[in-house]
Amino acid sequence: MRPIRAATLLTAGLVTLLGVPGAAAAAETPSDLYVNHTADAHCSDAGTGTQAVPFCTIGAAARIVAPGQTVRITPSDRYDGYDENLTIDRSGTPSKPISFLGEGVLLGWDNSLTIKGASHVVVRGLQIDSNLRVSGSTDVELDRMHISTTGFSVTVADGSENVRVTRSTLSGVRIEGGSQRTVVGRNAIAGRHDEVSASVQDAPGTAITNNTLHGDCGSRITVDGNSTGSAVFNNVIHSHTYTTCAQDQPRAAIAVSPSAAPGVRSDYNLITHNSSDQVSAYKWAGSAYTTAAAFQAATGQGAHDLVTPPGTDVDSWKDSPAIDSGDPTAPGVLPTDYGQRPIADDPSIPNTGKDGGYIDRGARETQDRLEGVSLQLDQSWAPAGTTVKATAVPNALWPAGLTYHFDFGDGTAPVVTKAVTAEHVFKTSCECTVKVTAVNGVGEKVFAGSSARVTDPAPLMARFTATSELPHSTDPFGGTRPLSVSVDSSGTVTPWPVAGVDVDFGDGKSEHTSDLSRLSHAYGLPGEYKITVTVRDTRGGTSSASQKVRVDYAPSGYVTVEPFRVLDSRATRAPVQSNYDYWVDLPVGAKLPGHPLSGSMASAVLNVTLTDATEDGHLTVWPSGQSRPATSSLNIKAGGTSSNTVTVPVGPDGRVQARLNTGRAALIVDFVGYYQPNAGQKFSPVAPTRLADTRTAGGALGGGTTRTVKVAGVHGIPADATAVAVNLTSTGATENTHVIAYPDPAKRPTTSNLNPEPGKDKSNQAILPVGPDGTVTLYNNAGSTHLIVDGVGYYGKDGKALFTPVVPQRLADTRTTGKLAPGATTTVSGLPAGAVGAVLNLTATETTAAGFLTAYGFGSARPQASSLSALPGLTVPNHVTTPVGDGKVSVGNSWGGPNHVITDLLGYFSQG
Structure with missing residues (x-):
C-alpha cells in the first residue's frame, strides 16, 4: 500500500485539537498495578496490587493509582464480571497518564463507570452494560470500549475538555454541559429505535469523525446550542425507518439546530436510507433537505457528501462508495480504524478523497484481505538444467498490491517480485520444496508450497523390486491374499514425469498405472514367475525391466473360530455333480453376522460332508483358480453319508473349488478355523x-x-x-x-x-x-x-511350529508297490527336512478286514492309537495331523486285513 500522504497533517491535527503537547519521558516509571479475581489468583484488596497478589476489585486500584501507573485487569471468570460501580477520580500528568487496561474485561451487569474531576486518564478494553459518564475531567481517552445500554452509552459533561471516545461499540454518545474539544472517532454506534446516536449540546469544538451510525426513528447526529467549532466529517450514517415512527420525531441523518448551524462544519459524510418519505438526509437550521445537492446549494456545507439511493450496499469490501473517498485532514481523524487497522489505499478504487486522499468513510478502513495463496509449477518433475516457472495464485482483495517471495528450495536466494510468476533453473538434482510468500501492504503474509522433483539428466531406466506381501500382525482382518507379491517401481530412474506403467506379472495377468505407485498382485499357484515392468515418460521415452520371483505359501499360525456352516446344497437344491466345478465362497469380513473371517487367511480348515450320493465316488477340494490336483479329499458310497476334515489353501478370490468324480451328491461345508501369516497360534x-x-x-x-x-x-x-x-x-x-x-x-x-x-x-x-x-x-x-x-x-501361546500350506499333492500310493500287511509299517517320505509335523489326507482302500491305520513320526515308537478306521470293501479317507521325523512319516497297519494306503500332503509344520 502507498503511505498515507496526509500523515503529518493528521498528527498535527490531533495534537492541536486535543491539546495534548508532547512531553519528555519520565525518568522513572512506577510499577504496574494488577487486578485479578479469578479463582486461583489469590487476590486481596488489602495488598498493594502486585502480579503475585493482585487486587480483587478495580476500585481498589483506582483509589491508589499514581501518575504514570497502569492498572492491568484480567478478565473475570464469573458470569457477572467485576460486579462493582467504578469511579475514577485520580489524575495523571501530561507525561505520566494513568491507564486502566482490560481487553474483554466485563465491569458487571448494570454497573456504571464514572470519571470525575480527573485528568490524563486512559481507559481501554472494558465492557460495560450500563452508562459511562465523564464529568469535569480533562485529557481522557476511552478506547476500544464495548458499552451496551439504553440511552447514551457515554456522556461527556460538566465542562470536560479534550475527551476522546474512539474505536468502540456504543449504543449512543452525548456531549453536553460546556464540554470542549471532544473527539468521537472510528466508533460503531447503533442507536436504539427512537434514540439519537450522537448528540452534541452546548459543546464547542466537538468532532464527530469516521463513525458508522445506525438507527431507525430519530436523528443519527444532532448538534444544538452553543457548539461553535464543531465538525461532522467522514461518517457513514444509516438512517432507516423500517418501523413506524411518531410524527413529532425528527427524521434526519444529520440535524443541526438554528442556534448551532453558524458554527458547525459538515462534509464527506455518506448517508444511506430506504425509500420512505418519513426521513430526510439533513435538517439544517430548521430546513429539511433530501439530497446532498440541495443541502450544499442552500448551506454551502456537504460539498462532498454522498446520499445513496435505496438498496445501495455501502458495507461491502468491494465497490463501496465509502472506500477511499474521505477527508484525511478532517478534525479528529485517527490513523487506525475500529479494528486498529491502518489507513490503506485500495488500488482498485479511484482516490476521490480530499486532495486525492484515500481514507475511507465510516468506522472501518477497508484492508487488503489476504486470505491465502496457492502455488503452481509448470514442471514439477524435470531434469536439472530445465527452466521451471512458478505461479502464485492469491486469494486477496487487492492482488495487484502484493509482493511475492519465491524460494525454490535449492539454497539459492529467493526471487522477490511484484509479478505473480518467477522462473528458475535448478543446477543439480534434488527433492526440493518450492515456497511462495505473499505479502500485502500492511505486512500480512500467507504461504504456500509445492514439491519439485529435480532429476539427473540421465536416460529413462525402469527399476523395480518384487517382494512377498504378508498381512500385517496389527491388521489380522486385512485383505492381503495368499501368494501376494508387492511390485514397487519407485526406484525407476526417470528424468521426466511418468506417463504410464505396465506390469506383466508373468501369469497371464497385467495391470496399468499412471505413476510409479506400488502394486499388489495375488497369484493363483505357487511357482516361479517372470515379472516385467515397462515405464513410459511424457517425452516418449520407454524402458523395461524384468526379474524372476519365487512365490510360495508363507508359514502361518492357526486362528480358532466357533464352527459354523457356510454351505448346505440341500437347502439351495444345487448338488455337486461329476464334470462340474463347484465354488465355495468363504464369508470374508462380516458377510456372515457373528462369524467374521479375515480376508488374509492363507488356508481354511473345513469339515466337508457328502450325502445322498447317486454313485460310488470321491470328492476333491482345492484352491480356486488352480488346476484340479490328482488327489482326493473325501470318498462316498452310493446312498451313504461321509465326512472328512479338509485343510485347503484359499484362492486369490477368497474361494475354494470342489468336484465330484462321478454321479451327484449333496455337499455340506462347515468352517472350522484358518491359518494366516502373522496371526493365530x-x-x-x-x-x-x-x-x-x-x-x-x-x-x-x-x-x-x-x-x-x-x-x-x-x-x-x-x-x-x-x-x-x-x-x-x-x-x-x-x-x-x-x-x-x-x-x-x-x-x-x-x-x-x-x-x-x-x-x-x-x-x-x-x-x-x-x-x-x-x-x-x-x-x-x-x-x-x-x-x-x-x-x-x-x-x-507356547506352540512350536507354524503351518505352511501346499497345493494338495500325492506322496505315496501302495497300489503301485503292494498292500500293507497286518502289523506292517510303511514309510512315507518327501516332506521338507525341517518339518516337525504334517497334515495329510490318509486313505485306506481295497481293505479285506476291519482294522485301523496309525500315522506317527518316523523313528518314533508306534503309539496305541488310530488315525483311520479301515473297513472291508470300502475306501475310507481321513484328515491326519502327525509328527514328522527326518522328513518322513510312518504309517502302521493294525491286526486287520491288508490295505492299500494312499497318502496326500496338505501342508506341513516347521519351527519358526
Missing part, C-alpha cells in the same frame, strides 16, 4: 494319545445327550491351549447319526464332525477350540454310539 504335535474312550469309561453316548471330555491340561497338552487336534472315532453305532464336538456347552453349533453308521467304525479328525476348564463337549444326535478321542497336537 503355533502348533505342537504330540504322539497320538488317547484322551477319552467311552468303551472303558462312561458308556455309549445316547441320542440327544452330551459328554464333556478333558482335552487340555492332560497327557502333555497344556491347560492354556486354545485348540486341540484330535482324531474322533465312532464304533458300535445303533443308528445313522451325527456327532458334534464343540467348546461351549451352552452354544451347540449346527455343524457336524462325524457321521456314525451301524456296523462301521468311522473316523474323522477335528480341530476343536478348547472350552471351559480345558474341555470340549461331544453331542450325539440319535441312537447310541461309542466315541474314542485321540489327541495328536495342540495350538497355544
Whole structure:
C-alpha cells in the first residue's frame, strides 16, 4: 500500500485539537498495578496490587493509582464480571497518564463507570452494560470500549475538555454541559429505535469523525446550542425507518439546530436510507433537505457528501462508495480504524478523497484481505538444467498490491517480485520444496508450497523390486491374499514425469498405472514367475525391466473360530455333480453376522460332508483358480453319508473349488478355523494319545445327550491351549447319526464332525477350540454310539511350529508297490527336512478286514492309537495331523486285513 500522504497533517491535527503537547519521558516509571479475581489468583484488596497478589476489585486500584501507573485487569471468570460501580477520580500528568487496561474485561451487569474531576486518564478494553459518564475531567481517552445500554452509552459533561471516545461499540454518545474539544472517532454506534446516536449540546469544538451510525426513528447526529467549532466529517450514517415512527420525531441523518448551524462544519459524510418519505438526509437550521445537492446549494456545507439511493450496499469490501473517498485532514481523524487497522489505499478504487486522499468513510478502513495463496509449477518433475516457472495464485482483495517471495528450495536466494510468476533453473538434482510468500501492504503474509522433483539428466531406466506381501500382525482382518507379491517401481530412474506403467506379472495377468505407485498382485499357484515392468515418460521415452520371483505359501499360525456352516446344497437344491466345478465362497469380513473371517487367511480348515450320493465316488477340494490336483479329499458310497476334515489353501478370490468324480451328491461345508501369516497360534504335535474312550469309561453316548471330555491340561497338552487336534472315532453305532464336538456347552453349533453308521467304525479328525476348564463337549444326535478321542497336537501361546500350506499333492500310493500287511509299517517320505509335523489326507482302500491305520513320526515308537478306521470293501479317507521325523512319516497297519494306503500332503509344520 502507498503511505498515507496526509500523515503529518493528521498528527498535527490531533495534537492541536486535543491539546495534548508532547512531553519528555519520565525518568522513572512506577510499577504496574494488577487486578485479578479469578479463582486461583489469590487476590486481596488489602495488598498493594502486585502480579503475585493482585487486587480483587478495580476500585481498589483506582483509589491508589499514581501518575504514570497502569492498572492491568484480567478478565473475570464469573458470569457477572467485576460486579462493582467504578469511579475514577485520580489524575495523571501530561507525561505520566494513568491507564486502566482490560481487553474483554466485563465491569458487571448494570454497573456504571464514572470519571470525575480527573485528568490524563486512559481507559481501554472494558465492557460495560450500563452508562459511562465523564464529568469535569480533562485529557481522557476511552478506547476500544464495548458499552451496551439504553440511552447514551457515554456522556461527556460538566465542562470536560479534550475527551476522546474512539474505536468502540456504543449504543449512543452525548456531549453536553460546556464540554470542549471532544473527539468521537472510528466508533460503531447503533442507536436504539427512537434514540439519537450522537448528540452534541452546548459543546464547542466537538468532532464527530469516521463513525458508522445506525438507527431507525430519530436523528443519527444532532448538534444544538452553543457548539461553535464543531465538525461532522467522514461518517457513514444509516438512517432507516423500517418501523413506524411518531410524527413529532425528527427524521434526519444529520440535524443541526438554528442556534448551532453558524458554527458547525459538515462534509464527506455518506448517508444511506430506504425509500420512505418519513426521513430526510439533513435538517439544517430548521430546513429539511433530501439530497446532498440541495443541502450544499442552500448551506454551502456537504460539498462532498454522498446520499445513496435505496438498496445501495455501502458495507461491502468491494465497490463501496465509502472506500477511499474521505477527508484525511478532517478534525479528529485517527490513523487506525475500529479494528486498529491502518489507513490503506485500495488500488482498485479511484482516490476521490480530499486532495486525492484515500481514507475511507465510516468506522472501518477497508484492508487488503489476504486470505491465502496457492502455488503452481509448470514442471514439477524435470531434469536439472530445465527452466521451471512458478505461479502464485492469491486469494486477496487487492492482488495487484502484493509482493511475492519465491524460494525454490535449492539454497539459492529467493526471487522477490511484484509479478505473480518467477522462473528458475535448478543446477543439480534434488527433492526440493518450492515456497511462495505473499505479502500485502500492511505486512500480512500467507504461504504456500509445492514439491519439485529435480532429476539427473540421465536416460529413462525402469527399476523395480518384487517382494512377498504378508498381512500385517496389527491388521489380522486385512485383505492381503495368499501368494501376494508387492511390485514397487519407485526406484525407476526417470528424468521426466511418468506417463504410464505396465506390469506383466508373468501369469497371464497385467495391470496399468499412471505413476510409479506400488502394486499388489495375488497369484493363483505357487511357482516361479517372470515379472516385467515397462515405464513410459511424457517425452516418449520407454524402458523395461524384468526379474524372476519365487512365490510360495508363507508359514502361518492357526486362528480358532466357533464352527459354523457356510454351505448346505440341500437347502439351495444345487448338488455337486461329476464334470462340474463347484465354488465355495468363504464369508470374508462380516458377510456372515457373528462369524467374521479375515480376508488374509492363507488356508481354511473345513469339515466337508457328502450325502445322498447317486454313485460310488470321491470328492476333491482345492484352491480356486488352480488346476484340479490328482488327489482326493473325501470318498462316498452310493446312498451313504461321509465326512472328512479338509485343510485347503484359499484362492486369490477368497474361494475354494470342489468336484465330484462321478454321479451327484449333496455337499455340506462347515468352517472350522484358518491359518494366516502373522496371526493365530503355533502348533505342537504330540504322539497320538488317547484322551477319552467311552468303551472303558462312561458308556455309549445316547441320542440327544452330551459328554464333556478333558482335552487340555492332560497327557502333555497344556491347560492354556486354545485348540486341540484330535482324531474322533465312532464304533458300535445303533443308528445313522451325527456327532458334534464343540467348546461351549451352552452354544451347540449346527455343524457336524462325524457321521456314525451301524456296523462301521468311522473316523474323522477335528480341530476343536478348547472350552471351559480345558474341555470340549461331544453331542450325539440319535441312537447310541461309542466315541474314542485321540489327541495328536495342540495350538497355544507356547506352540512350536507354524503351518505352511501346499497345493494338495500325492506322496505315496501302495497300489503301485503292494498292500500293507497286518502289523506292517510303511514309510512315507518327501516332506521338507525341517518339518516337525504334517497334515495329510490318509486313505485306506481295497481293505479285506476291519482294522485301523496309525500315522506317527518316523523313528518314533508306534503309539496305541488310530488315525483311520479301515473297513472291508470300502475306501475310507481321513484328515491326519502327525509328527514328522527326518522328513518322513510312518504309517502302521493294525491286526486287520491288508490295505492299500494312499497318502496326500496338505501342508506341513516347521519351527519358526
